[in-house]
Amino acid sequence: MNTSLRMYERSARVYKGVWRGSVFSSFVNPFLYLIAMGMFLGSLVDEQTGGVAGVSYLEFLAPGLLAATAMQTGAGDSAWPVLAGIKWQRTYPAALASPLTTRDLVIGHLAWVATRVALVSVIYVLVAAALGAMPLIDGLLAVIPAVLTGLAFAGFVTWFSATLEDGIGLTNLFRFGIMPLFLFSGTFFEISQLPDWMEPIAYLTPLWHGVELTRSVALGTEPPFGLLVHASILIALIIIGAAMAVRQFRKRLYV
């Protein structure tokens, strides 16, 4: 094995160690959060407030975690694997030697990500429903906005990964991008809890729209700006992200 591949492997593990561990943990980690924060910490929250946004804290958290997990899956699958495809394993340049185009590559990749997100989400909903954290049917419906959320991140992260030379940029993306979004975009608490000046910033984050949309579908409520607005924003983000990814692939791979 050459050094850069080793470095990559290590960095990949570094990132995975922090964020996803493995496929196993991309299925299991959300439940650990759901049980620890939703059930146990939730019991304290409910005691004090009688519930959040009109439901128990567990029911509030469950769809939020669904969207956040979708984000992590979408972003994770578009980070290291994409950089590896371009640089280390060079599967993308190899694919381009066939009649495939860069657009095919990006669309194929996003389709795979969508599948992964859908799979992770459905399993999550089934277990969450079994725990009484989500109604089953509405929960399954909420998989749709979750997949949109995952893809909104997948497009941009694919583009970002395709601009990089090494893994440090990705480590920083997760440390300073994905992680703060996970913690501050309405997954764990309504953004009205944030200091006033931070609220408008949350509106700008894609995850907040994903969380609101997923939560409103799961709980059967009306999201702050209306279903259509949030959905359109996510879809617009997917299209822009994918287009940027295609452009960057072209720039990077046809040299």
Add this chain to the structure above:
Amino acid sequence: MTTLLMRVIPLPLRSAQRAKYVFERNVMVYRRGWMVIFSGIFEPLFYLFSIGVGLGGYIGDVTGPGGELVSYTAFVAPALLASSAMNGAVFESTMNIFFKMKYQKTYDAMLSTPIGVPDIAVGEISWSLVRGALYAASFMIVMAGLGYVESWWGLLAVPAAVLIGFAFGAVGMACSTFMRSWQDFDYVTVVTLPLFLFSATFYPLSVYPPVVQQLTRFSPLYHSVELIRALTFGVFDWSLVGHIAVLIGMGALGTMVVGRRLHRLLLT
């Protein structure tokens, strides 16, 4: 009697005058990659502001270690300090040690010089301690700045965090000597994430049913969290001795295993 004693004292502590060069090597590497260390400081802060402040807004006050009510943020902050000491140490000791041992052959290079296995074990473990102390100190500064350190005893939380780093670092390093491939590292998060979430980190032990409360005592992170929490609130009782003993025991055991295993693996 002396020979028995020599057996009980972990091998590395006996002869490790050259450990400082192993440490120096890490300083040299990170002098350029300081950003990696620096950026690690933010993770616990993000959790503090999110769970502690944001989510804490719903909760208000909880029962603190002394039995009196304390703000949720002040309650969670010491736990985050303990958790980040654990995460930092485990991370550094498993991933990096494995990489250096299996791929980069750093230790093989060191061992072809006068440096010996005890130097390596002591050097690496002290490096992860210093790193942990750095994290702990910066987190403490933020905590104190926000007024979440209720007692001057809170200053002791920094050495306590170093002890936590030692305990987890030594055990983590011991585990990494048993790892065969990168796949095995997936088990690391399988252990650390549940510890992070369920060790009375985010809520008092009392929310658990009694059986689970007893089970939690088996979590080394639980002892770490309780130790730092007690210190930041300045609440002392005999249970502290127990927490400290658990951590020292872990560290000593880990160090001993590391010495033995490195001998087996590197000096064949």
Add this chain to the structure above:
Amino acid sequence: MSDALVTAHDLTKRFGDFTAVDSIDFEVQQGEAFGFLGPNGAGKSSTMRMIGAVSPITSGSLSVLGLDPATQGPELRSRIGVVPQEDSLDVELTVAENLMIYGRYFGLARSVIRPRIEELLDFVQLNGKRDEKVDKLSGGMKRRLTIARSLINQPELLILDEPTTGLDPQARHVLWDRLYRLKQDGVTLIVTTHYMDEAEQLCDRLVVMDQAQIVAEGAPADLIVQHSTREVLEMRFPPGTQEENIAQLSGLAERMEILPDRVLLYTPDADATSTEAHARGIRPVAQVSRRSSLEDVFLKLTGRSLVE
């Protein structure tokens, strides 16, 4: 006691039930270049690691610089230099930093190491790469850096385990030249290799190792004289006809080795033998006449080729 720098007697190394080095004896004298020639798996590296005091001996005796590797490891290692078979450079550091930290491992002061770095980079011709990360170096450069690193403590004895394996011919020659200069400066060298040309070029004396044992010992030229003829005639026949041709070759040479793809005829005069074969009506598709080499010695002693 002899004044040998390294003395091994009945030296044995076992990994579990497997014997990697089987009671070998050898002596390395002050100032010479001593070689271990043998195919992969012969036990060369195992022997080097024992000499380098990083691998405990199983039985027998071993003394290096008059020290016992088992009890005086650190002192011994502080006086030798080691170029391991696999590069163990610190890829997270630059070229110069690699030398600096390695010098520190020996407990040398920075002020002592600094001028040595410049000298050594000069010596291995890497001055231009001073602040380059090790990743960016080619295989030959890495090998040179490893050699520079092994010299940072000004060792009395330098152990090189396959210093040129995997390098292109040019890089090999640069390395050979550097090693030759070290020898001129009085450094004792122990070199392992599975290249006979390398052994012939570098070594004053060598042992041939095969399957954990030493099968021959001496100066390269002496070994050839002892175990082979002066010249060799190699003949290659059209596929499928080697058998019938061999029958006709009998009596032409002192000795004959039959390899799957060609026949080697050991003879004092290859041209004369060739003429004679021609007269017998033998028509090889290709033939080469050459001087005998260590490869031939090895082939004779073991019945196998050295490489592959």
